[in-house]
Amino acid sequence: QQQVKQSPQSLIVQKGGISIINCAYENTAFDYFPWYQQFPGKGPALLIAIRPDVSEKKEGRFTISFNKSAKQFSLHIMDSQPGDSATYFCAASYSNYQLIWGAGTKLIIKP
Amino acid sequence: DAGVTQSPTHLIKTRGQHVTLRCSPISGHKSVSWYQQVLGQGPQFIFQYYEKEERGRGNFPDRFSARQFPNYSSELNVNALLLGDSALYLCASSLLGGTTDTQYFGPGTRLTVL
Numbered sequence: 001q002q003q004v005k006q007s008p009q010s011l012i013v014q015k016g017g018i019s020i021i022n023c024a025y026e027n028t029a030f031d032y033f034p035w036y037q038q039f040p041g042k043g044p045a046l047l048i049a050i051r052p053d054v055s056e057k058k059e060g061r062f063t064i065s066f067n068k069s070a071k072q073f074s075l076h077i078m079d080s081q082p083g084d085s086a087t088y089f090c091a092a093s094y095s096n097y098q099l100i101w102g103a104g105t106k107l108i109i110k111p
Numbered sequence: 112d113a114g115v116t117q118s119p120t121h122l123i124k125t126r127g128q129h130v131t132l133r134c135s136p137i138s139g140h141k142s143v144s145w146y147q148q149v150l151g152q153g154p155q156f157i158f159q160y161y162e163k164e165e166r167g168r169g170n171f172p173d174r175f176s177a178r179q180f181p182n183y184s185s186e187l188n189v190n191a192l193l194l195g196d197s198a199l200y201l202c203a204s205s206l207l208g209g210t211t212d213t214q215y216f217g218p219g220t221r222l223t224v225l
Binding site for chain 1: 153169209
């Protein structure tokens with residue numbers, strides 16, 4: 001119940017295309033769902049986050065879609081650019097301090 | 112402004128040894144969290160400290176311990192190292208430590224246990 005399952009493990013998208021990464025969870029007590037971006041040799045950086053009381057949140061080219069009934073949420077990257085090539089992690093939390101992380105998706109944007 | 116800094120960058124130890132990793136949070140941040148990231152996996156929560164008190168602990172053995180100092184910097188200690196402790200250890204700081212409080216990560220310390 002503590003797991004967050006992330007897919008796909010890796011993803012190759014053409015420049016200008018839409019990148020979609022999916023996550024699923026079991027624990028209905030989760031109430032905060034962030035996405036992190038990690039470049040090689042760097043720590044993760046918060047990209048965008050959502051709470052379950054909204055179904056979608058958009059920040060620039062990045063959108064989180066949230067489906068509470070299906071216990072799924074996804075990250076959409078519009079107009080994907082080579083600079084978006086990184087590893088993306090979804091996470092979830094129900095406490096004040098502990099984030100449960102997905103296994104990560106390695107995204108490659110082909111020029 | 113300086114971000115979260117961690118030292119050392121890389122470390123090689125042998126089984127059974129002890130290691131101390133250090134973290135300096137962003138100025139003004141009072142909370143520090145530690146995570147272990149094994150290659151190819153997401154980070155696993157180890158500890159969170161706020162105002163020098165342990166606020167939370169993940170599912171790690173007692174060989175792992177940490178503390179936070181009055182200047183809010185933190186140390187992570189691991190005793191009796193095992194091969195499986197080889198990982199990237201990440202430190203994150205935040206203003207107050209709540210999960211919805213943005214956590215800013217350092218570059219990590221790469222620990223290799225031989």
